Amino acid sequence: MQILLNGEARTLEAEATVSDLIAALDLTGRRIAVEVNEEIVPRSQHAQQGLADGDRVEIVHAIGGG
Amino acid sequence: MTDPIQDQPLQVAGHRFASRLLVGTGKYRDFDEASAAIQASGAEVVTFAVRRTNLGQEAGAPNLLDVVPPERFTLLPNTAGCYTAKDAVRTCKLARELLDGHTLVKLEVLGDDATLYPNVVETLKAAEELIKDGFDVMVYTSDDPIVAKELERLGCCAVMPLGSLIGSGHGIQNPHNLRLIIEQAEVPVLVDAGIGTASDAAMAMELGCDGVLMNSAIAHARQPVLMAAAMKQAVEAGRAAFLAGRMPRRQSAEPSSPFAGRING
Numbered sequence: 001m002q003i004l005l006n007g008e009a010r011t012l013e014a015e016a017t018v019s020d021l022i023a024a025l026d027l028t029g030r031r032i033a034v035e036v037n038e039e040i041v042p043r044s045q046h047a048q049q050g051l052a053d054g055d056r057v058e059i060v061h062a063i064g065g066g
Numbered sequence: 067m068t069d070p071i072q073d074q075p076l077q078v079a080g081h082r083f084a085s086r087l088l089v090g091t092g093k094y095r096d097f098d099e100a101s102a103a104i105q106a107s108g109a110e111v112v113t114f115a116v117r118r119t120n121l122g123q124e125a126g127a128p129n130l131l132d133v134v135p136p137e138r139f140t141l142l143p144n145t146a147g148c149y150t151a152k153d154a155v156r157t158c159k160l161a162r163e164l165l166d167g168h169t170l171v172k173l174e175v176l177g178d179d180a181t182l183y184p185n186v187v188e189t190l191k192a193a194e195e196l197i198k199d200g201f202d203v204m205v206y207t208s209d210d211p212i213v214a215k216e217l218e219r220l221g222c223c224a225v226m227p228l229g230s231l232i233g234s235g236h237g238i239q240n241p242h243n244l245r246l247i248i249e250q251a252e253v254p255v256l257v258d259a260g261i262g263t264a265s266d267a268a269m270a271m272e273l274g275c276d277g278v279l280m281n282s283a284i285a286h287a288r289q290p291v292l293m294a295a296a297m298k299q300a301v302e303a304g305r306a307a308f309l310a311g312r313m314p315r316r317q318s319a320e321p322s323s324p325f326a327g328r329i330n331g
Contacts, residue, residue: 005121007118025119030119032164033116033160033164040160042163060164061116061130062131062164063116063117063130064090064091064100065091065092065113065144065146066089066113066281066282
């Protein structure tokens with residue numbers, strides 16, 4: 001399946017979860033927040049939340065700013 | 067000798083802060099410089115932005131939250147770069163998830179790229195929605211006293227008018243409006259944006275602001291760590307001067323030494 005990850009197309013294996021995606025990106029354990037189709041996916045739900053074709057996923061973190 | 071400065075802490079949404087200087091984390095050369103400057107500023111509240119993670123960056127790369135650990139600082143995620151209420155609300159929700167349920171946020175909704183002036187219509191919309199959702203909203207706004215009061219009425223925990231445009235360093239362009247906002251406010255008023263140098267920060271505090279938030283004035287100084295220390299002193303001095311109450315201005319001179327007993331008398 002194909003998702004839109006941080007604005008760019010990305011192909012994932014079928015039935016991938018948010019946790020699978022985070023692991024594939026080497027971001028496991030990092031301080032990030034995840035949104036799928038403009039809804040927050042809480043950390044506690046990452047392992048259960050499946051992704052679907054066409055999902056728009058945002059992964060964000062803290063950066064310097066004022 | 068007891069300290070003559072007997073001040074109350076700055077209180078925002080149940081938090082209490084000894085320091086009235088709040089700082090940003092942007093525009094520094096690197097994390098080491100940011101860390102040293104934040105340390106020198108004495109700030110307890112530190113604001114940061116939320117952005118897409120760079121995918122493919124190596125694991126173990128330094129993270130801003132390692133430089134300003136949530137255990138040591140009160141973190142203030144901001145909505146910088148948002149131009150609509152919708153984006154600002156999404157950003158705050160992402161920040162709350164990022165910080166495990168943290169509710170204190172700095173709301174800013176911008177009008178255009180050239181001025182970064184607040185879009186107060188979108189700001190009001192976002193503030194209302196965020197407050198309904200349980201956020202504690204410190205809000206960046208224009209120096210319009212009517213808008214400031216309306217944001218307070220909606221339930222914002224602090225109102226933060228600009229001194230001048232974000233990143234301009236033009237200081238406080240309209241002290242009269244700031245005074246109007248301060249006089250009517252029942253929540254803390256902080257100048258956010260426009261501070262250029264230490265005297266600007268002192269002036270904000272002398273006007274009766276409860277605090278000052280700045281980023282560029284420190285980060286873009288030739289020596290950011292030294293400027294951070296200067297800003298700490300300026301905010302403290304301005305606050306003390308406000309509490310002390312300045313002397314009245316006079317039209318004519320008045321000698322400081324007595325006339326009586328002059329040798330030419």
